[in-house]
Amino acid sequence: MHPAFASMALPPGCRLIRIADEPEWWRPSDEMCSAVWPEFMLHDPVADRCWHHLNEVWPEFQLVLLEESGTQTRVAAASQAAPLAWTGQDGDLPEGWDCQFERSVAERAADRLPNTLGAIQICVAADRRGRGLSSLMLEAMRRTAVEAGFGALIACVRPTDKVGHPNMPIEQYACWQRADGLPFDPWLRVHVRAGARIVRGSPRSMTxxxxxxxxxxxxxxxxxxxxxxxxxxxxxxxxxxxxxxxxxxxDPNVWMVHPLSGADSPADQAPLA
Ligand SMILES: CC(C)(COP(=O)(O)OP(=O)(O)OC[C@H]1O[C@@H](n2cnc3c(N)ncnc32)[C@H](O)[C@@H]1OP(=O)(O)O)[C@@H](O)C(=O)NCCC(=O)NCCS
Incomplete structure (x- = not known):
């Protein structure tokens, strides 16, 4: 087990790995993730162009939760992320998910030093949902960012229950709270419980x-x-x-920021090149 995950409580029979350590799991994790999306979501040209960088350039940020039973090992959940430079100011967040991914790739080409981790996605296999695995993957993602010395994890989150409210503006949906003050949307709730704050809706996150x-x-x-x-x-x-x-x-998403190490300004954690 990678040291960053050593103190995490995993479900019995599960192992959390980084693609940097076991690259042979990249393809199976990618296949599981592709299978969870409706077909049209697999036709974003930005994702098509940038995806290969994840395992080729940043394998230390691509995580897989493996579940072993008998002689079989399968992918139960996976997460992908890419680093970027961010000033820590809300106004410096990219427009949405597409722009975030393109910025990571462009900054890497320009040798710019990253100080922030940008979440790409977390996917849980359909028959493994509702068991808290998404929180576990989010915690693992946060730990890889801390390990890299980053001051924040940023996420342009795809709110899962927005599917039932397709005509509601995302700015309104992002602010929708339950009586207990937590977000209406379950996936936004997972991020808030992990320590994130909601910044704003992103109406054109993916095209x-x-x-x-x-x-x-x-x-x-x-x-x-x-x-x-x-x-x-x-x-x-x-x-x-x-x-x-x-x-x-x-695709309308919601910008969320996870401050790490108690600071909301990654500029305090590592200098921007
Ligand atoms: C979103 C996703 C990662 C959540 O994974 P999960 O492991 O099932 O989630 P958890 O068990 O940790 O539950 C998270 C919250 O969602 C709720 N939830 C779980 N399954 C649900 C369902 N089928 N319908 C509605 N809410 C559900 C849980 O109750 C929990 O909220 P609560 O604790 O406040 O009640 C998973 O559904 C998934 O992979 N979806 C497809 C890909 C995706 O949309 N990823 C997120 C955007 S990148």
Missing amino acids: ISGSVAEWHEWTGLDFPASGPYLVEGALAPVEIDLAADRGIYF
């Missing part, structure tokens, strides 16, 4: 664009007229334009 035929292929739906359509798994309507033969979807 997915395709021809009308591609949207039909991805969703199985027919689009007889131009206009907004509700699609299974989407957090907002997909806008179809028949004349332009284009469907466009903006």
Whole structure:
């Protein structure tokens, strides 16, 4: 077990690894993660362009929870993240998930020193959900950031229950609280309980664009007229334009900041190159 995870309580039969230590688990973890998303979510060109950097450049931040039973070992959960430089000011957060990922890649190419970890995703296998594994993966992600000497983990979080409220503006959804003061959304709650604060909604965090035929292929739906359509798994309507033969979807997310080591300013933790 990597030392950063040594004090973590894992479910029986589970092992938490970094791709840096056991690279052979990259492909199986990637396959499990791809399987949890609706097809259209796998057509973000930024993700297509940047994804390979995760295991090639930053394998120490790609984590896998393995579950062993008898002679079988399987991927129960996985998380991906990429480092970047951030001033610690809310205004310096990227526009959304796409911009965050592109910034990590561009800064790496420019040899800029990172001081922050940017979450990419956490996925729990469908038959392993509802057991607190997402909190465990988030804690592991936070620990890798602390180990790297970073002052914060930032996350443009995809709120899972927004799927039931596709027409609500994300700025409003981000502020929606239960009577106990915790966020309405269960995935935002996991981040808040881990120590994060909500910064703002990000209405255009990811952009997915395709021809009308591609949207039909991805969703199985027919689009007889131009206009907004509700699609299974989407957090907002997909806008179809028949004349332009284009469907466009903006995945709305919520910016959250996890201060680490008690500081909210990563600039205090490590200098920006
Ligand atoms: C989001 C995800 C990571 C949560 O994983 P998980 O291990 O099932 O979550 P947990 O067991 O830690 O539960 C987290 C919260 O979600 C709630 N929850 C769990 N399963 C739920 C379900 N099916 N429906 C609604 N809420 C649910 C839990 O009650 C808990 O909230 P609470 O403690 O305040 O009640 C998992 O559902 C997943 O992989 N989804 C697909 C990928 C994704 O959306 N990832 C997040 C964006 S990157």
